Each structure stands twice: as structure tokens, then as C-alpha cells.
Amino acid sequence: xxxxxxxxxxxxxxxxxxxxxELKARRADAQSGQVxxxxxxxAENLELPGADLSGEELTVRVVPKQxxxxxxxRCFLVHHVTQLxxxxxxxxxxxxxx
Numbered sequence: 001x002x003x004x005x006x007x008x009x010x011x012x013x014x015x016x017x018x019x020x021x022e023l024k025a026r027r028a029d030a031q032s033g034q035v036x037x038x039x040x041x042x043a044e045n046l047e048l049p050g051a052d053l054s055g056e057e058l059t060v061r062v063v064p065k066q067x068x069x070x071x072x073x074r075c076f077l078v079h080h081v082t083q084l085x086x087x088x089x090x091x092x093x094x095x096x097x098x
Contacts, residue, residue: 072097 074097085098
């Protein structure tokens with residue numbers, strides 16, 4: 001952010017008053033009784049304790065590691081070769097772990 005050095009400077013007292021006003025405004029906002037929660041998202045991600053999920057079925061298509069992919073020896077995630085930082089084979093390390 002650029003600074004304009006020609007503008008008049010505020011005194012310490014003015015800065016202190018502004019910061020007090022900001023703190024009071026934040027406190028008033030924090031104490032408001034409204035919460036920003038999307039009820040549909042909350043209901044979808046809600047897990048009830050003791051819920052019987054034995055009838056649920058999860059279907060995921062597992063794809064084997066491709067020729068242009070490697071497994072990082074530190075995080076054990078499969079990455080594309082463009083993410084290879086160093087090493088090869090069992091000693092390959094991705095850019096995120098390097």
C-alpha cells in the first residue's frame with residue numbers, strides 16, 4: 001500500500017480514540033445474536049452419535065497409479081510427475097514436502 005507523506009499526521013490521542021471506537025464497534029458486532037450458518041450445509045454434515053450407517057453403501061472408483069505419477073516417500077500421496085522435487089522410485093519427494 002502506498003503511503004502519502006504529505007497528509008497531516010494524527011496525534012497519539014486521535015489514534016487512541018479511533019482504536020477505542022473500533023474496539024467498541026467490534027464488541028457490539030461480536031455480541032449480536034445472529035450467526036451466519038447455512039442450515040442446509042449444517043444438516044448435511046451432521047452426524048448423529050450412535051447412528052446406524054450399516055445400510056449405507058459407498059461406491060468409489062479406484063484408479064491404479066499411472067505411468068506419469070509417483071508416490072511421495074514423505075506424505076505418501078500420489079502426485080503427477082510435474083510435482084516431483086527430487087529423487088526417484090521409493091525415494092521420490094514432492095514439491096510440497098521438499
